[in-house]
Amino acid sequence: MADASYPPELLYHPEHDWVRIDSADPGVAVFGITWFAQDALGEVVFFDPPEVGTTVTKDEPYAEVESVKAVSDVIAPLSGEILEVNAALADAPEAINDDPYGEGWLVKVKLSDEGETAALLDQPSYTASLA
């Protein structure tokens, strides 16, 4: 597994999710789980994604990640509609461990309220919460 890292350009949710706002469209974001989350889970063996077109609600579970040790709900960091899920995770869920901010992304979401981002943490605040 990669070393601990928390990219400064991302936004974070206290339940160990990250959000990457689309540079071309601030109404679209990609979600994933942080290095801390994947490390706590251990080797991920299955990602159970939501269906495209379903809506997710900030602070509510929207998917499950299963590791060799446990099943965990993934909490939506923002509200919106699922535009795309990372289909590659069906065959290679370990990407969530190996590259949590890159190939291990989970879903792309059309945000319903861009203002919700104000409640997310920036990188220094999130990493401080882990200490």
Add this chain to the structure above:
Amino acid sequence: MTAAPETTLSRTPLYDCHVAAAAKLVPFAGWEMPVQYAGVKEEHLAVRSEAGVFDVSHMGEIETSGPDATAFLQRLVSNDVEQVPVGGAQYALLLRRDGGILDDLFSYRLEPSRWLTVTNAANHAKDLAWFQRQAEEFDGDVTVTDRADDFAMLAVQGPLAREIVGAISGGPLPVRFAVAERRVSGSDALICGTGYTGEDGVELLLAPADAPRVWDELVRRGATPAGLVARDTLRLEVCFHLYGNDLSEERGPIEAGLGWACKEDTGFIGADAVRAVREAGPAQRLVAFTLESGIARQGNPIEGGGEVTSGTMSPSLGVGIGMGYVSADRAAEGTTLEIDVRGRTRTATVRAKPLYRRPDRTETHG
């Protein structure tokens, strides 16, 4: 009898080796055991393709000796121990009178009238008490001795396991289901041609003080340290039972698919109950299954009655696999099962056991 609450976990003689190998250690059956080292999938696949070494020192040992030891064991366990030659090993069940399974165990015949039986860690105290009580009531000369503290146990498993152990062993290794006393890397060891992974390999019983040096030598020669999680995924792929999951006092051998290890004519404790179920047919049967997607876990209900007793993601097959009890009329290969996984229905298919076969066996036994 009241025992003081256990506040400390036992450590195997290999504890320092595990710490040095950066193992994740967790409490397991009263022991602080390594669940994984580099990673479960990596360890699992190392055992399938090369060799892995497991510390299974938490397992217990009971010695049965004396002029009537064999007759005593014949009464205690479900298989026909009279058939085991000196230097042989045999799998059997320890049953209550009503046929409920107390434990599943291997017994090694060291001498004509001296046996060593390996117990599951969580059951050792219960098994020992059962052996001792039955010995008191037994009309014959038998001595039951707790040997759990006398042995460390290493399992070396995988296609290269025999080569690795053979290179440091004084004398040829015992064949499958045989046992031999040998010097291993300068220490006395009991080498057993047994294992719990579906791969060829051996298990070594050693004096605790000798175990760390032998462990280090095995690792140096290429055996990958492998933890209890890999041990579980390996055994489930080949459908070996795990006591506490697939076997319990509430389940009998016939429904568990272990009728082959029961020889009722020997008159073992529980034989009448086993015979009755064998004749009438069990209400439920333990089946193996694969899932279309996702993973089922122990305790997930199976529609139509029954439940999952073991479930995991198979590293070799890349799909969710498991075993569970279903009503006997739904146990046939190819039957579709609906499993309730945390409120969502997942579809599974009953498969032939084992779920995984070694590639070199596919053509001859597949």
